[in-house]
Amino acid sequence: MKVLLPFLVVFVLIGAGQVRAQSPVPACPTPKHSDLFGLEGLELNWPIEQIRELRESTKKRPENPTLFFAPAIVKGLYAYHSACSKRSDFVRFKELIDLYAAIFGREPKDFAADTADAQIDLLARHLDRLVNDDRALPKLIYTMDDGPLYGTVVNRFPKASKMTDVPAKFGSLKIAEYDSKIYVGAFDKGGKELWVRVLKRAHSEQDLRSYASEKLGLEEFGAVSILTMIADGERLRLFVRPDGRFVFYLHSC
Helix, strand or coil, X not given: CCCCCCCCCCEEECCHHHCCCCCCCCCCCCCCCCCCCCCCCEEECCCHHHHHHHHHHHHCCCCCCCHHHHHHHHHHHHHHCCCCCCCCXXXXXXXXXXXXXXXXXXXXXXXXXXXXXXXXXXXXXXXXXXXXXXXXXXXXXXXXXXXXXXXXXXXXXXXXXXXXXXXXXXXXXXXXXXXXXXEEEEEECCCCEEXXXXXXXXXXXXXXXXXXXXXXXXXXXXXXXXXXXXXXXXEEEXXXXXXXXXXXXXXXX
């Protein structure tokens, strides 16, 4: 499931009829990870007053919970790229840069560059590093679910009567119910076990007990793959890197 940001109601879909008949040269670049955060086909149309209000409220918070705005801000900045030529209102551009700096507790000068294109590239590379950072990634995802959660590492994947094998580019993810526990394991293409974990509930030491095998799905993105399942009647999303390495999971409970 693509990660959505429902608070950003200021985004609007770009209809196919609005695409220019002639592609700009060079082609308008596509922000990395837009698909992961559910931002493909969206254009930022955020009133300057709201940007300023969010920036000021962000500065007053000792621990900032608004990092999930970062992917949307970078996406919005691409409208000012010279190859895209969609916007010329650089007041909003500056306000978005200031907001991006504020949510990370930085100064706008930390993201300064000689041109708008270079500044956009600087923020995009900063965001890319965060997406590929296991500790930072959960903070970039807007969710009402509990997490990040990590479960319990165990030594071996069990032989269970109820087991599901989900193919992945690195090999496969296996899910099993055994001894009133849910086991998840990653295996490479040769069948070698990479890791195995028992999934637990948030805020307790209780194990999750059952999953719905008919409601499993895997979406693979550039930086991460997301396994979605129903565990104990609630949605669970488990994140792994392209090489199969475990990152974390979220559970709606």
